[in-house]
Amino acid sequence: MQVVGITTQHEVHIASKSHKFRMNEMLVIEDKELNEPKGEVVETLSYNRYIPMGMDKGLVDRNVLETLEAIGYDIGQDDIHLAKVRLFDEAQKPIQTGVRVRHPAFSEIEHLLVSTSKEKGMVLGEIKSTDFVAESLPAQLHDILHMQEHGLVRAQNGVPFIFDIRAMQQYPHIGVFGGSGSGKSFGLRVMLEELMKLKIPSLVFDPHFEMNFTGKTEADRGDVNYASRYEVVQIGRDVGVDFSALSTRDVERLLGAAGHLTESMINVIQTIHKRKDSYQTFSDRIANLIDALDMGKQRIEGMLHDGGMTKDEINRYSEFKRLLDQFGSLPPSSVKGIQWRANRLHQSGLFQQNIRAIEHGIHNGKLVVIQGAVWLLQVFASYVIGTLYFKRRAYKDAKLQQQQSEFFPPFVVVTDEAHNFAPKGYEAPAKSVLKEIAQEGRKYGTFLIFATQRPTLLDETITAQLNSKFVFRTVRGTDIQTIKEETDLTAEEGKRLPYLQSGDVFVSSAIIGRTVAVRIRLAHSTSPHTMNPFDELEQMNNAGNEELVAALEDFLPLAEMHVMQKLDELNKQSGKSWDVSEWKQSLEQLCEDGLLTKQKTPFATLYDRT
Structure with missing residues (x-):
């Protein structure tokens, strides 16, 4: 391998007759004067006489061809493999043309690949095209993960990618971007496994009900007991909002998430809500006010003056009069709008629990998975x-002021479909607190891991604060443009984004200082959504057919004409409520599927076992 063509301080061209270059391959350029600079392949090309092509632009220009001929390459006969190599560090002057190039030993590039140990960092995958240093890897980096490629599981044969999560104190927050089927959710699962391994308290919002870690893969060696390091809670069943702890501003945010609030509705909340209100007292006040507004002050006063009412009725109408005196100027439509929104949240179970289970899990260093409908998660996220x-x-503030305060641990907030929680261009319930964490959370030890298929739809303030970005396959042009603006991906890497394999990712991180191509390791746990829906359909159909054949066992052989006579018995045995035509259709289908045989005789059509 040799340097050919015109060189610069930033990049060179490498040629070889025997070695086919791979993307992201690392090379050492043996220019002694420049202390043997190192670089990474960013573009490759192979050429031979059987594939005619224009050689006057792109990777191969006239200068490269002239250099190849000068150092002994036969352009017309030889297979020539070429690569454009970008240097990791800018050289003081251009590289010497013609110098030899070789693969590095691990010790030469260790500082570029590994920044922390597997015990302190997140072991997320394998750095691509690093198998050439596998033999020189130290023992502590050998055999620490499994990979899956083309449906097959293989052992590690390259350098593990270990993300230095401790460096997030300086470069906080992670973005995980990728389209459907890119491996984004799989990569997020691996990150969560590593958070559990490190016992980092985490709050995970799971709109897809898939963050379950009980199923095991062959990569799981039992080193970490995940079952004891995470909890799953559902909104309304296990956790909820303590209404009495809400401020008026919190009530506004929550009710606003249940439906858009007008200025008039906001005024109703600010006027009616009282500090320490329970949900019952707040909803009763609103319901009584609506009844009072519907009746009108004149009618209420008339009924109080007429007499003839029970003590309870007098108390009720006196309360109506008091509410009208205090809140009678509020528009009835706005008060009813607040009642509808409050009832919607209450019916979802939001106000029937508290967040003690979540706080307990965070204190114990667990991963707490919160599940619920997307709209409900948005509402609950703002509160929790x-x-x-x-x-x-x-x-943290009390500690800085040398005051006594109860310890609360640092934690990580993780969410899929992040653009629903912090959208660009309009407000969402949790957006303001998430923006504050994005900008200020580093000081207090609170960090974000945001995954989304649509980075363009994510709030720009938050996107700019994501110092580490994991970019999986992305096809949409606007999203690719956003990613290019927010990362240091080169033009060549940007072109590769629509064609990345599922599970391949570009990691652009201020912690690393450059973009690294990585393949995510095989997770230790499985998602409950891994079964192909068409396999699921086939499985259920087969199971249903087998149950039906078992129910028919006592009736076989069965003549078509006897279906009417035995209809009640057939339905009772099978648990169906079919009529004669439905049974006949099912019998025909079972014959087509080869589970029954059909025989026509001069007297009847018989269905029997195969």
Whole structure:
């Protein structure tokens, strides 16, 4: 391998007759004067006489051809493999043309590949095209992960990618971007496994009900007991909002998430809500006010003056009069709008629990998975993230002021479909607190891991604060443009984004200082959504057919004419409620599927076992 063509301080061209270059391959250029600079392949090309092509532009220009001929390559006969190599560090002057190039030993590039140990960092995958240093890897980096490629599991044969999560104190927050089927959710699962391994308290919002870690893959060696390091809670069943702890501003945010609030509705909340209100007292006040507004002050006063009412009725109408005196100027339509929104949240179970289970899990260093409908997660996220963040902030502020305060641990907020929680261009319930964490959370030990298929739809302030970005296959042009603006991906890497294999990712991180091509390791756990839906359909159909054949066992052979006579018995045995035509259709289908045989006789059509 040799340097050919015109060189610069940033990049060179390498040629070889025997070695086919791979993307992201690392090379050492033996220019002694420049202390043997190192670089990475960013573009490759192979040429031979059987493939005519224009050689006057792109990777191969006239200068490269002239150099190849000068050093002994036969352009017309030889297979020539070429690569454009980008240097990791800018050289003081251009590289010497003609110098030899070789693969490095691990010790020469260790500082470029590994920044922390497997015990302190997140072992996320294997750095691509690093198998050439496998033999020189130290023992502690050998055999620490499994990979899956083309449906097959293989052992590690390259350098592991270990993300230095401790460096997030300086370069906070992670973005995970990728289209459907790119491996984004799989990569997020691997990150969560590593958070559990390191016992880092984490809050995970799971709109797809898939963050379950009980299923095991062959990569799991039992080193980490995941079952004891995570908890799954559902909104309304296990956790909820303590209404009495809400401020008026919190109530506005929550009700606003249930439906858009007009200025008039906001005024209703600010007027009616009282500090320490329970949901019952707040909803009763609104319901009584609506009844009072519907009746009108004149009618209420008339009924109080007429007499003849029970003590309870007098108390009720007196309460109506008091509410009208205090809130009678509020528009009835706005009050009813607040009642509808509050009822919607209450019916979802949001106000029937509290967040003690979440706080307990965070204190114990667990991964707490919160599940629920997307709209409900948005509402709940604004409350729970705000509550936990301000507890952590209060502890840190008190410590700085040398005051006593109850310890609250640092934690990570993780969410898929992040553009639903912090959208660009309009407000969402949790957006303000997430923006604050994005900008200020580093000081207090609160960090974000945001995954989304549509980075263009994510709030720009938050996107700019994601110092590490994991970019999986992305096809949409606007998203690719956003990624290019927010990362240091080169033009060549940007062109590769639509064609990345599922599980391949570009990691652009201020922690590393450059973009690294990585393949995510095989997760230790499986998603509950891994079964192909068409396999699921076939499985259920087969199971249904087998049950039906078992139910027919006592009736076979069965003549077509006897279906009517035995209809009640057939339905009772099978648990069906079919009529004669439905049974006949099913019998015909079972014959087509080869589970029954059909025989026509002069007297009847018989269905029997195969």
